[in-house]
Every structure is written in C-alpha cells, then in structure tokens.
Amino acid sequence: MIKAGIVGSTGYAGAELVRLLLGHPDVEIAWLGSKSYIDKRYSDVFRNMFTLVDDVCLEDNIEKMAEQVDVIFTATPQGYCSSIINENVLRKVKVIDLSADYRIKDVETYQHWYGLVHQSPQFIEESVYGLCEINREEIRTSRLVANPGCFPTCSILSLYPLVKEGVVDTKSIIINACSGTSGAGRGAKVDNLFCEVNENIKAYGVASHRHTPEIEEQLSCAAGKEIILNFTPHLAPMNRGILVTAYANLKETISENETREIYKKYYDKESFVRLLPEGVNPETRWVEGSNFADVNFKIDGRTNRIIAMGAIDNLVKGAAGQAVQNMNIVFGLREETGLMMPPVFP
C-alpha cells in the first residue's frame, strides 16, 4: 500500500483527494494535514466522511510527514508549497503539488503574475507539468509533479491537437471559460456567499487571470513558438464544473473529418479524454464527479474559425483526480486505478 499525506486536506481540493483516495485500492491515507483544523476530527469538518474517516487533522508539517508517507499532495494556496519543500523531503517522498508554484518554468513570469517571490526556484527545472495525457513519460520519473490548474487543464486539452498540429493561427486564440464556485475555495468571503453567487454570472480577472501564463506556456511548448492569448474566466452558479469555449482562426480550410482525425490522433487511446460525437457539445453535467475531460469542436465556415470546447469537473480532472492520475503514473500503477467512477447525474 502506498501511504499518502495531504498538506491542506480541509479545502475543497484536499477533501476531494480524500474522497478519491478512499476508493483507491492501493493507497492508504496516513496524514491529513490542515492549518485551521489541527486536532479536530476530519469528519467534523467534512461530515460526508463520518464513519469513513476516523482520523483527526494533523499539522501541515511536511518534514514529519515525509518520514511516514510515500507521497505528499500539497493542496495549499500559491506560494506555500515552494516555501516548505526541500531536498530532504524530495529525497524521501514523491510530491504532487496542486498549487501553481511549479507549473510555470519561467520564474519571472510566475513572480509577475502571482506577485510572489518564489521560495525554491531551484526545483522548478526538475519539476514536471503534470498534464498526464501530454507529459506522461516525464511524469513517470519525476519526484515533483506540478499538478495543472483547473482552467489550464480544460483549456489545454481542448486546444492541444489544433496547436500541436499547426491547424490554427496561434495569434488568434481566445479562451472563454466558466467555472463552478468550488474553484473559489472554502474561505469565508462575502463574494462567495450563496446569495452573491446564486442567480448571477460574471467575468473576473479579465485580461489578468493567473492561469493565463500557464496556458500560454504549455500551448507555446506544443506550438514550438510563443503564444500570447486571451483567457477570460467566469463564475457560474453551480458547485462544480469547468466549461471552455475557445476560438481560433484556421490557417487553412480544413474539414470536420480531417479535424476529427487530428483529435483522435491524440486522444483515441486516452481513458479520460472523451472526444464527443459530431455535433454534441461538452456539458459539465456529464462529467461531474468523474475524471473525464469531454472535448469537441465546431468549424465555422463563415468566419473561418474553429470553436474548441471542453468540460471537466474542476475538483477531479481539474485538481484531485488528475493528482491521483499523476500518482498512479509516478508509482507505476495502471493510470486508471481508482479513477474510473462514472460521472454522477443528475
């Protein structure tokens, strides 16, 4: 059994890790770390876990944790993981960081968009961006996996084949996205109160959201040249789900079928990326609670644009599920282990 520790187990992403690891046949949760709920019974914080998790929350002490576990998940605010990690820890355990600290290779870019001084830039180079479908091989041998952001996961998976194959004009990419409210975390803020979110939709972080450089870096890497794009997230009145609607100009006329072959080339053997049938748009309800990313596209002959679309559950494929998928890869397990639960509908 793989022993797992979670730093920040009492946020929404941390709690989803607990849910998924409870159903994983090869993992045992050995340390439930928390900042706010130390010594409190975990099932008093998340009552869905009553009778399933008997443990109390322990401190978020990565050093001690590293003595007792095989893998550490850090589900903490930006800047925290990079401030506590060190060579000693990395020698003992595998680390899968759900924060943004190691996602961006260019430390200046990270520091600019996040407004933070990176506390351990020496580990950036060796860390691997854990978008499993794309970096599977590098992940296999990594000791520090940077688990992708929720919006980047959905955006990149939606656009990757088009960018990689050079189908679209990389200067023209615009990504419009909607997220459920669990993406905003469990902190007590007026803006996230029920009455403020319910019956409302809004854009936020327009032209300034921190997931922008992460998407740009990964797509640039796929394209082999620098990509600058627009990314606009919106907050939707629902618990879970991310929907991406992305636009790009086609470099040349391409048929529906040719495009479909391009998507198939990348996703046909993937268990978690589902290329939907022609004419069927991704919807968040069809992936809720699961690790699936549903993608599809539509070509608009009138404007010569392609609309690439994707849907994920932000807490699963957009966070905890992909973290478990990364763990499976790192530990040489079947990638689907513990992750094949069907989406919950309605």
Next chain:
Amino acid sequence: MIKAGIVGSTGYAGAELVRLLLGHPDVEIAWLGSKSYIDKRYSDVFRNMFTLVDDVCLEDNIEKMAEQVDVIFTATPQGYCSSIINENVLRKVKVIDLSADYRIKDVETYQHWYGLVHQSPQFIEESVYGLCEINREEIRTSRLVANPGCFPTCSILSLYPLVKEGVVDTKSIIINACSGTSGAGRGAKVDNLFCEVNENIKAYGVASHRHTPEIEEQLSCAAGKEIILNFTPHLAPMNRGILVTAYANLKETISENETREIYKKYYDKESFVRLLPEGVNPETRWVEGSNFADVNFKIDGRTNRIIAMGAIDNLVKGAAGQAVQNMNIVFGLREETGLMMPPVFP
C-alpha cells in the same frame, strides 16, 4: 457474475442503477430496457455514460429479459410492474421492483391511494418490503422484493427505533419532508422546468401523498398497532436529497442518552445508517451520491416532543442504492458490495 436487466433504465432511478451497477464487482448489466428510447444508444440518452456503456436500449420485455438475466430491476411507473410480472418470470429470476406495486400489503389501500386496479395481487403476499435494515432476513429468501419509496425509506429509518420501542405516542406522528427534484422524474412537465422549481419551495400532496400509507403500514407493523399519521412532502430546488423532520409526543420523559441508546440498538451495526453525534443535524449534502442514511434526533423538553431527523440521497438509498443492497442480500453477497462510495461534496 450476476447478470442484471433493468426495465425502465432511462429514467433517473434507472440511470442511477446503471451508475451503481457499473461499479459493482459482481454484476454485469445485460439488458437496458426502455419504453421511449428503444434502439437508441444508451450513452446518447445519458451522456455521462459515453465510453462506459456501449449498449443500445432494448424493449422493456420482461419475458425475454428473464431468459438472459439473473435479476430484473423494474424502475417504472406505478402499475406497470404488476401488469407484466408472472409466475414464469419469478421462477427464473429475482425481481426487485422500484415502483410501489408490491410495497403495500393491503390491496384495497393500494388501490385507493394509487387509483389503480392491482394487476397481480397474487404476488403481494410473498413479496418482501425491502427496507434492508429492518427486513434483512425475509429479503434473503425472497424472489420478489418491493424496494421502498424514497420518502418512506427516510421517514421509517428516522422513526423506527422510537416506534418499535414504544417511546412515542403513535397518534401524534407528523412527518415533514423535503425532496430534490429528481424525485419528480424525467418526464417533460411545465411544473418541473428549471424556472418553475428554481428559487421556489412548495408543499404538495398535502394530506394525500401516496407514500403516506406505505409509511403507516411499516410503522404500524413496528408498533404492533395501527398508526395513522401526517406526511407532507415539499419540493426543494436541488437535484438530489431527501430530508425528513418528524415530530412525535413522548409517552414519558426520556433523556437524550437513553434515546441515543435506543437508536444505537438498531443502527450500531448498520453500515449505511449513520447516527450522527449529539447536536449534529442531518443535511442532504453529506449523503449525496452515497447509500448512507444519516439520522439524529432532538428532545424538546418544553413541549415534551421528540424531533427525529433523517437525510438520504433519494436516488441512492431512496431508490437504486437500496435496490442494489437488496440484490446483494438476495444473492448472498456482502451487503456493502459496490455501495461504499463516499458521499460527493460539494
């Protein structure tokens, strides 16, 4: 492997059966019956099942189904199961009926509340009311299990220890309940449109809801005398969940602790009934997607009443989950098999 057939697999309860059976290690779905979607790919009706279920829907033909499967689940409107079942079918397969047709032993009562003539009253006597925690032994040897209604499951589990032990005045029972909208089914009705249900709460079936006699019969059986009670369901703007708040006069003063012992006597060894810690009220969010029934109670010394409370997921413990639990019992499997998924929150 147990082969399962589902009559009515394209309703919400049928779809939940598919979800649960997909995760069941000992079952294989062999027949997806439907009235409206014959020959249509199942995953075109429920797109969450894309890549997970490749089959097309077949007709709801119970005779043919009985040739090919070991267990048949009927998730159909009232009156349908009793019109198609016969000795020939029951000789070949086990039947678990999710409708109300065999829940009520008194056929007059059934016919009065449902406004239907019962088509096969000869099977009522042998059928077993499948509230697993209470009728486990009878279920084991039954060939026709009447899977309980969603409101009755939650109501009975909340009140059973109090009624069975004679703690409350059985003339004084009032059950107030709220349900998510999936309980209303997937039929296209104006009343169930998003804009009609959202931002609204209403009582319905006041003093006339069909689940009333089902609850009364079961609690009467527990009390050893006839119980007449009030049951008022409400429709709440959420997908899933049933919450019961039940009131009864205490026959004599009883302490919190004594009452807790009574509940423990019945539920301490149950995997799916969770008696919550003192002062913690059941909430539907903590059971969503799971087979748990969370129960608790509060004694009001001022009025000498007890308030018994329960929460379930109407599609799981209130329908498909309990049906699988019944199947496990009937086939001699561990009762928890395929049903220990943690609740999904948020």
Next chain:
Amino acid sequence: MIKAGIVGSTGYAGAELVRLLLGHPDVEIAWLGSKSYIDKRYSDVFRNMFTLVDDVCLEDNIEKMAEQVDVIFTATPQGYCSSIINENVLRKVKVIDLSADYRIKDVETYQHWYGLVHQSPQFIEESVYGLCEINREEIRTSRLVANPGCFPTCSILSLYPLVKEGVVDTKSIIINACSGTSGAGRGAKVDNLFCEVNENIKAYGVASHRHTPEIEEQLSCAAGKEIILNFTPHLAPMNRGILVTAYANLKETISENETREIYKKYYDKESFVRLLPEGVNPETRWVEGSNFADVNFKIDGRTNRIIAMGAIDNLVKGAAGQAVQNMNIVFGLREETGLMMPPVFP
C-alpha cells in the same frame, strides 16, 4: 416628503429598504448608515443601485440622524438598537426596529433566548409589535415599532385565524418552516458559502430557535392563553422566500368551507394577505419581490388535523416591506403606498 434614515443600510434587509423606499412616492432617503462601509459610495456596495443612489454611507449615529430625519429604520443585529435608543431620539423621530429587541414583551424571555442583557427595557412596554394586519390600530400612534421577524410574520399570519377563533388545540401546534439564504445575512461565514448551501437542505436551531418565543407570545395573545409550540426552521438553497407548513389538531370537526370563512373574516379586506383558492398551496415563487403573504390550509379528516400554510418574501413582508407598511401606518399614509409591486416571476 418624509425623510428616512437607515441604521444598517448595507445588510440585505437594509438594502431592501433602500430598494423599496426608492419607489415610495412620499419618502426621501436622507441617511444611509453603516458600520463597515462608512464613507464608501453606497452603489459600490450594492451595485444594483448604480446611478440610482449617489450617496455615500454615513456612520450609524442615531443621535445625529434624529436631527435630520422623520423616521429611522434600524436593520441591525439583535441588541444594537436597544443599546443606542433613548428618549431624546424617540421624541424627535419615529423608530421602526427590524431587529428583535422590542418584539418580546417579557424581558426575561428575551434575555433567555437571545443571551443578551436588554439595554433599554424601559421602552419595551410602549413599543408595538408591528404585524400590521393584527396591530394596525396600536401601530398608528406608536413612536417605536418592533418590526416582526420573518419566520414569525409568516407563521402568525398562517395560524392567526385558527388560534384566534379557537378552532385548534393550542397544545398541538407544530410549525415547520423553510427559508431562503438571505435570511442568514451578508456576513462572511463558511456555512453560508455558495457550495455549502447549494444542493443542500438542513434543519437548524431545532427546539431552540429565537423566533420561537416571538411566535408563542403573539399566538398566546390571540388565544388568550399561553401557547408553547414547536418551531423548526430549515435552510433552503434559494435567495429569498419563507414557507411555513404548520400542523394543529382540530378541537372539533370543521368543514373546509367553515374554515375558509374564518380566514376570510380576518383577511378578506387585507391588501397583502392573499387567501389562495381551495387546493392551491402557497409557494415562495409567487410572492418573490412583493409584500404579499399567501396563505391557505388543508384539513386532514384522517388525523383530524389542519395543515396551515403560508409563503412570504423574507426580505419584503418578512422585513423591509413590512417596515415600510408600518411607516405608512404611522405617518397616516395609505397602507399600500409604494408596496403594490407585483411579485417577480420567474
């Protein structure tokens, strides 16, 4: 023009007062008091008021306010109004208190349920409980109106005719109620975050909610004898609305028609209480945004109980709307002035 000041104008009830007073032909808002947003533009706090309200928030200084206005609304937490009010203020202006400070005549009861020492008990006796339909005459000449709580308004209006006319056994009253989340206020609490409230329903304050003694006192007054009852509020995933489902034993058999006449006796001339047609249950969607209270009842011959039901918008008839109705009465205006806006649906 009546000049109005609002203490606590930046909570949900305060904001609803602003909305209603903006549409009132005889009132001008002269002071927008706030504790947290002093010197901040009001429309930066509630952006729906952009271009409609240009003022900035002022301090919650009741003394200064009393120099400049004719009526003061206090929409503040319990205990605050009673700590700042004094004879000097009451000599100059009318005060309509939306908190609980003057609702309960028995100061011991107030102090017991609210856990507060009452800071100005000398004004309790002269204050009038502002349930307009019942205390209209006393309100007319009052200088301190205790605006009723949201649950009490709906509960009392639903049950009043039955209790007043002695139709029900006053020992048997049970009130089950559901509220939208705006009733919980705009404070930043984890429990009121979108993801915690959405897709959930729960009871709270079981056998201990502070609105219990308020309901009991008013119904006792109507009955002419002490009433002790059960009141259980629930939190529902919607912004606005209160639904009451109340149960009581009938003292004697009574027909639907006779009961209807009793309700008509009290409500037939009321503009804001709508006795619905037979068989139509109150629903919160039909009163949203309006000052209406929809009521109806159902007799259950089987149990000899009556189920009395009511629906209001908690922020209008349950708070700001009734406060304006009280102001209209106090200032001798037509009671409906500024309050006849139809409910907003959907």
Next chain:
Amino acid sequence: MIKAGIVGSTGYAGAELVRLLLGHPDVEIAWLGSKSYIDKRYSDVFRNMFTLVDDVCLEDNIEKMAEQVDVIFTATPQGYCSSIINENVLRKVKVIDLSADYRIKDVETYQHWYGLVHQSPQFIEESVYGLCEINREEIRTSRLVANPGCFPTCSILSLYPLVKEGVVDTKSIIINACSGTSGAGRGAKVDNLFCEVNENIKAYGVASHRHTPEIEEQLSCAAGKEIILNFTPHLAPMNRGILVTAYANLKETISENETREIYKKYYDKESFVRLLPEGVNPETRWVEGSNFADVNFKIDGRTNRIIAMGAIDNLVKGAAGQAVQNMNIVFGLREETGLMMPPVFP
C-alpha cells in the same frame, strides 16, 4: 390611458409584460391573449398575479384585439406575428413584435436562419428595429416595431460605440454569451427540466444560433460595412440574465480613457445604459428585474484586444422592458415611464 393587448401573454416574456404594464401609470391591459389557456383565469396560470389580475385569457385574435386596444404586443414564436398581421391591423393600432419576424431586413437571411417562409415580407421595410438607444427617432413614428432579441440587445449595446467609431477590426469580433433559462421559454421539454439545467453549463447553437444575423445586421449598419462574426450562447443555471463577453482586435492603440470617452459619447445621457466605473465588470445580479443594461470594457495591451462586456435581464431589457420602452417612445411618453424600478438583489 393607453389600452394594451398582448398576443401570447402566458409565456415568460408575456407574463413579464403583464408585470411591467401593471406598474405603468398610463397603460391599462385590455386583452390577455393566449393559445393554450383560453378562458382560463390568468392568475391561475401565473399565480403571482392573484388579486392583481382578475381577467381570463382570451384567444390570440389580433383582428378583434385591434378593435379594442391602442397597442398590441406579440410575444409569440417566430413566424406567428408575420402570419397574422395585416394592413387593417396596422392602420388601427401600433404593433410591437417581440419575435424575430421583423428584426432582419434581408428576408433571405431571415428565411435561411429561421427555416421559415416569411408570411408578410411587405411590412419588413417599414418596420423599425426597436433598439431604443440607437433607433429612437425612427421608432417614434413607426407603427410596427421589431423588438430586439435578448442576446442581440446585450451584444449590440456592448459593442456599438466601438464599432460605430471604427475602433475595432470588424473582422475580428467574437461574442461569447450566457443566458438564464427563462430565455428558453415555458414549453415542457426534457432539456429544460430543473435537473437537466441545474449544476450544468453548456454552449448551444454553436456557429448556428439565429441571433447571429440579427447582431451582424445591426453592427454592419453601425460600421457602414458588412460584418461577419462569431456568436456563441451558453445556458446557465439561473432564471434570468444575459452576460456578454465580446472580443475584438483594436485597429490602433487606444487608451482606457479615450475608450471611455467613446462609450460616454453614446451612453452618457441614456437612462438605461449604465457605463460602469473602470475595473468593474457587469454582473447579471445587478440588473435583475430592471430595464438596465450595464456595460464596460477592458483593454488587453498584451494581445491588443478589447473585451467589451454587458449584462441585462433577458426578460426586461431583453424583451418586455424594451417593448414597454418602445411603446413609451411610440406614444410620446417619457421613455422611462413605468420602467425605473431598481434591480432586485439578492
């Protein structure tokens, strides 16, 4: 008093017309037309109107209606208004058509996108596109006003100043929009059931939505040259509201302030278009229940694009409210009459 008739008064837009006209000081509703509810009391269909509207629904007979009213609103499916209108009607009354029948000047375009043969193309030329802020003068003297679609209203108001002033590359326009579910109408369809819409977001009509040519025609007119663009609507789990997030390439570098002046040039004197302060994004919650259109923009220097944003209530400024605004213009009333109700929040 202006006498008004409504063809299709029992849909969501028709019901909103009733709500608004009830509050209009110069209008009396004289005919509530309906196809499905003839002879049924209107307040039995929309119970929010109980005690406010006593009339029964009459047939949708435009000829008879024209004898008795001064203005007819047609809130009916596409193709219906154009099939019943004639010179006789137009001579007697003003017609404000809330459907798409007269919005598009090019009849071929209409027939292509709507898949209908236009039944009265002879009236297309004289009809005026009723986007009040842009076509006020033409509306004044029109006898047939084509009330704009909900998405087009919000899209055009968001982009108009930029297109009219030639700030953006008209080949680059992409409009991404989200709508509440009331936009889908009150028909009983599985896709619009609560459980299908709730906890979901999806794009629909991708590259094929019928509002596309309407937006294109109006913006082309503003630009003085043909514009082809992308428009993608999404369905969001809320009752009301439309949010537009539109993207366009800037032709030349332009400052925030210069752009703001351009918006002010068009909207500074408008009562219903609110240009929000810098940095404040439109949100649907701040306009709900009102006739306001909130707009703003953000310049992205990195990509040289502008993001134009807008929010309206789809049933008010996007339908019934704008229809009343058009009526006010046509009848020479103050344009704001009956429409200055503040947005309802929360």
